[in-house]
Amino acid sequence: MKIASFNINGVKARIEALTAWLSESDADLVVLQEIKSVDEGFPRSHFEDLGWTVETHGQKGFNGVAILSKLPLEDVTRGLPGDDGDEQARYIEATVIGARAVRIAGLYLPNGNPAPGPKYDYKLAWMARLRARAAELLAAEIPVVMLGDYNVIPEARDAARPELWVDDALFRPESRAALRRIAHQGWSDALRLADPFGTRGPFTFWDYQAGAWQKDNGIRIDHLLLSPEASDLVEETGIDRQARAGDKPSDHVPVWVRLAA
DNA sequence: ATGGTTGACTTTCAA
Numbered sequence: 001m002k003i004a005s006f007n008i009n010g011v012k013a014r015i016e017a018l019t020a021w022l023s024e025s026d027a028d029l030v031v032l033q034e035i036k037s038v039d040e041g042f043p044r045s046h047f048e049d050l051g052w053t054v055e056t057h058g059q060k061g062f063n064g065v066a067i068l069s070k071l072p073l074e075d076v077t078r079g080l081p082g083d084d085g086d087e088q089a090r091y092i093e094a095t096v097i098g099a100r101a102v103r104i105a106g107l108y109l110p111n112g113n114p115a116p117g118p119k120y121d122y123k124l125a126w127m128a129r130l131r132a133r134a135a136e137l138l139a140a141e142i143p144v145v146m147l148g149d150y151n152v153i154p155e156a157r158d159a160a161r162p163e164l165w166v167d168d169a170l171f172r173p174e175s176r177a178a179l180r181r182i183a184h185q186g187w188s189d190a191l192r193l194a195d196p197f198g199t200r201g202p203f204t205f206w207d208y209q210a211g212a213w214q215k216d217n218g219i220r221i222d223h224l225l226l227s228p229e230a231s232d233l234v235e236e237t238g239i240d241r242q243a244r245a246g247d248k249p250s251d252h253v254p255v256w257v258r259l260a261a
Numbered sequence: 262a263t264g265g266t267t268g269a270c271t272t273t274c275a276a
Contacts, residue, residue, distance in 0.1 A: 009276085010268050034276090036269060061269055062276090111276060119275095151276095207276085208266035251267080251276085 001071065001098040001261050002026055005106065005222055006243075007033040007149040007205075007252035011042060011066075017248055022050065025240065027256060028070050029096050031106030033149045035064035042066065059089035065106050065148070072097045080107070082129035090126070100143060100261040102230065105133070107148035112169030120169050123151070127178040134182050134225075143230035143261060146187070149252065150223045152179045154189070157199050158220035170221060188231040190224035190257045191239065202239050205252045213244055222255045233259040 004027040008014040011032070022030070035042060039058040047054050047068055057078040058064040067073065073094045080091035090108040095101050107130065112123030137144045153171045156162040165171035183189060191202065203218025212218065226234065240254040 013268060034268090062274085113276080210265045212265095248267095 001028040001096065001102070002256055002258045003028065003096075003102070003104065003145050003147070003224075004030045004254050004256035005033070005147040005149070005224065006030060006254040007108070007222060007250060009034050009250045009252065010036040012037065013248065014250055015043060015046065017243070017246055017250065019046075019050070020246070021240065021243055021254060022052075022068070025254065025256070028098065029104060030068045030254075031092070031104065031148055032066040032068065033064075033106070033108035034062075035066050036062060037064055055092065055094060057089045057092045059087075063108060064089045065092045065108050067092055067094055067104065067106055069094070069096055074101075080126065080129050081133055083125075098261050100233075102259065102261050103137060103140070103142055103144040105137065105144065105146040107146065107150070109149060109151045111151050112175065115167070115169035115172055120172075123169060124174055124178060127175070127182070131178070131182045131185070134187070135185055138186055138227055141229060142227070143233060143259065144227035145224060145230050145257065145259075147222075147224040147255070147257075149221060150179065151221055152176060152223075153219050153221055154179055154223075158201070158203075160200070160203065160215075160217045160219070165219070170219070183225060186228055187225035188228070190226050190234065190237045191220070191255060193234060194237060202241070204239055204255055206244055208251050222252055224255060224257050226257070230259060233261050235260055
């Protein structure tokens with residue numbers, strides 16, 4: 001099965017570009033971030049008419065995540081455990097049933113800017129909660145794909161111009177360390193598997209401003225972390241870079257993994 | 262140095 005993540009930056013603004021990409025991709029399951037819609041406002045029937053099962057976890061105006069699946073889903077849960085007072089819609093889990101069952105965690109990790117400050121504190125606290133949930137998922141010893149917009153540039157090679165990001169919440173040492181603490185629990189960074197020693201890129205985000213796309217001034221902040229049981233099933237990974245060049249594009253592009261499952 | 266863009270939603274914030 002092919003599992004993808006796409007930060008669409010607004011489902012209403014992206015309905016055409018998203019629909020076009022869905023028809024070109026042969027993805028079986030897609031996690032979406034930044035739907036920027038409440039559940040009732042999501043164009044559910046548009047996607048159901050195209051054969052997708054739709055699960056949303058929305059919020060007014062900002063954030064919001066969703067799952068589109070062509071395969072059956074079970075045990076859908078919404079929200080990241082660990083803080084009952086957290087109102088932000090950034091996390092959804094489900095089990096997708098293919099030849100094998102795979103647990104999917106779709107996430108939109110807080111941006112955290114400006115840093116330092118309360119938004120950065122929230123980011124780091126959210127990452128601590130994610131680490132706790134990630135440990136539980138690993139302990140289950142099943143195929144798990146934890147994917148989405150992590151809003152973290154893991155290393156200097158993951159930015160075209162890392163010097164521009166040194167004070168940014170996406171690249172500050174605490175953010176990178178928090179992601180490493182999660183990854184080092186035993187997760188594989190799927191987009192690094194094909195070229196582990198690459199020195200520049202690949203990128204998944206290009207800002208709308210200052211001609212970032214035209215200059216290829218990108219960063220890699222969308223990630224797929226695989227449990228060992230999922231890592232053993234990898235057949236192929238990819239980044240659909242051409243999506244950034246289309247009409248009314250998101251500032252992110254889709255990332256994906258194909259599993260023998 | 263500044264400004265540069267987009268989306269949701271109202272006047273400005275978030276990214």
